[in-house]
Amino acid sequence: MRGHWRQWPGESEIRKSGEFHLARAALQSDTRPSSRRQIMYINFWYAAERSEKLTAEKPIRVRMLSHEFVLFRDSKGKAHCLSDTCIHRGAALSGGKVMGDCVQCPYHGWQYDGSGRCVSIPSLGPKGRKKVPPRGQVDGYPTEERYGLIFVFLGDLPKEERPPIMPIPEWDKDGWRANTMDYHWNANYERAVENGLDPAHNEFVHPTHGYSGERAEYKVNELRIDHHDHGFEFMHTFQSPPLKNWLMKRIRNYDGPLDAGSGHHGPNGLYTYIHLTPTKWFHQYVWETPVDEHYLHTFLVSMRNCMIPKNKWFLKIADDNMDKRNFAIAEQDRTVIEKLDPVCTPAERSTRELLMPADKVIWLYRERLQQWDDMGWRIDADELKRMRAKRNVVYAIPSPARRESQAWVLDPVPLVEPRPTAQPLRAVGA
Structure with a gap:
């Protein structure tokens, strides 16, 4: 049922390079006060x-x-x-x-x-x-x-x-298989979570999904939102063309409605549901671990209840195809998220962005963050940076x-x- 954890291709070489370490050192040595929301939480x-x-x-x-x-x-x-x-x-x-x-x-x-x-x-x-x-x-x-x-x-x-660890209900269930990987981004973890929740970016960031924003009638439809103790989740229905990948089109080769959605668990847990057909589903669970305010380590568990042939050779082909697809999608996100400005979401929550109805889940997530702020769990990143520079303290x-x-x-x-x-x-x- 379970795959092996796989690391981002070539990441070990990137992490050994002088460019990587110089970038990390520059970020960690920057002691300037920041007006950006540098949010990290204990508990x-x-x-x-x-x-x-x-x-x-x-x-x-x-x-x-x-x-x-x-x-x-x-x-x-x-x-x-x-x-x-x-x-x-x-x-x-x-x-x-x-x-x-x-x-x-x-x-x-x-x-x-x-x-x-x-x-x-x-x-x-x-x-x-x-x-x-x-x-x-x-x-x-x-x-x-x-x-x-x-x-x-x-x-x-x-x-x-x-709070509990974000669960994976399908993990030990028959008929499900996992593909797993981890990777590093030069990005703020909160930006990554918001990207995963965003229902309006897929058509433009992920051409591998087959959307590409080419439809004149494109619109983000009503989001069906449910709240739970540690966050919320939503589903929505939209028209989707046939999938273009040679293996994926064996699952869905028609134009029609598709159900998909996302949710979050705590500040850094994220999950996505993609129901390609009424019975063939992909569920992904992501832990965005903040290394610091500017750098994150992502762990992904991708579950599926289809493309699980009994033949080991065909199963390996299916697993490899899923790994390549997940890596490609993550890379498409990375190229956008690492260039967002500001790096963190704006400090002035309602005036520094022009939010649309499709962004409802973004401000719902930020409202949850505010609740944890009000519980006194937020690390004072600016004060931490100032005191480390002033006193050389641990x-x-x-x-x-x-x-x-x-x-x-x-x-x-x-x-x-x-x-x-x-x-x-x-x-x-x-």
Whole structure:
């Protein structure tokens, strides 16, 4: 049923290039205040990495929400995530090694267990190395592995109050197959989510869908919107020509109505439903993980209940065709999203864009973001940037353990004060 996780073709070469690292360095060193909405939130689950990339032999470093983290597996294979900064002298724990159920700092050998507690300080000697001071801890974050991904809860909410991971209902159902991939964009994650929700861009950005905006009667029809606890979803019906791809036209080779729609789960979860016929469906689930305000790591699980031949050779052809199609569509989006100006959505929510009725789902998404703003979960990206430049200081995303202990070396990341008087969004004609 499930495919293998695949990386964007050629991405490893791009990421090794000097151009890539210079671009990242320029973005991270830019300390100028910004009037753009640089929105990142604590208290949600984020896809950190593919499960297959984290082995028992060595830890790995990941960057999320403009902070560094270390992932490692304990002796039983369970994945753990900690703040990557050793509280002794600032070394990156991800540069160390796994020792039993702990990660060992490469600088002075301090060992931290999966909860983030330091359990050994070698310089204290054989009799004293276990006598760790109360502040001998780094933030440790809840982790779960689903759908071939390692999810990390980056926040301090207790278990019973945490929003759930976006589910894939079809994952374990017979008659469905998954294609999976991940890739990186030089773009703000919020722009990527809005692109996935946008019902008006397909006809012009994705000629592979067969639309190409060539119809004089083109119009975005009524959106059937349903709200849920963690976001909303919508479906709409439109006239679609026959699909042009040689394999896809075997599924739909006629002109007629087609149902499609999208939804979001939290600030960075996105899903899309494409019902080519009443019984042949494609469902895609996307986690847009913000590396920082300007860069994102996307994880895609593409589910289908058709094009699943029993013959292994034909199945491989179908899988490869889906991978190529998904890569092509993502690349079409990337070429537009990476050039949006401003990079982030405007700070003045109702005056810096001329929204149309088809953009209703965009301002609904932004209204949801405002609700999380008002809960005090939004990272103050401008203050974080200023303080890092002024004090050369390291912050940590607060973990659930901070609700039980006040003994910490690193300060928690600054958050934006709630703004309950924020003005609601309005779309022209909505």
